[in-house]
Amino acid sequence: MSMATDIRGTVFKNGPAVLMGRVVGPDGDAVATSDIASARYSVLEIDHVDHDTLSPVAGHDNVELDVEEVFYDSLQTGGPWSVDETGYNFRHDLDVATDEAFTNAGVDYQVRYEVTPVAGQKIVFRFLVKCI
Template identity: 45%
Template sequence: MLTAHDLCGAVHRGATATLLARVVDDGGAPLGPAGIASASYSIEELSDASATSPVAGHQAIDLEADDVLFATLQNDDHWLVDELGYNFRHRIDVTDAPAFPTSGNRCLVRYELRDADGQPVVFRFRLEVL
């Protein structure tokens, strides 16, 4: 059984973030864009372990699977985790709305990918806002 856990990091207040992950299926194989029917993300500020506040302009934002998922694992200077690489990369657009508005807070960036059968694949980043 695969284990889910939040990916942790830090981001500067008012800045964008480029988030990388290796997203796999039930068998441990990397997911590619061809098997994904829809993708979206949301950002929430965390005030304690359970309370969250939606970040305006970053709720249920649709993404194109081809824009955020690679068909093969990528291993470049952006990926420092291991030698296998990543297959998910998303740069959060902050042109119209800041994604990380308050220094000292924590934010939860939640991604949801749905396959052709509608089954969700959920993964999250827990970020400290500097």
């Protein structure tokens, strides 16, 4: 069983975010675009008193992504990836041109991704970002 953990980061108020990671399936292998039927994301503001209370951010709630734009068929290395030598297969340049995603400094946001594979269980991964 893999360990579930949020990927942590920091964003500027009203700024964009580039979110990257290595997404693997239940077999532990990195997923490829041909493995994925669909992918969606949501940006959720976390209530600072009750962390179980999440408020969807307008324009960033359950948004469908183009799988071929955010997933790679092979692991990518080099800049801007600096986590390890293995690489990443997911990169989402979260667009804030039309709708701001991170409007409140001092607040934590959860960026939640739900990937529906061609076969098998959904894959969920999250980023926990602090807005400064």
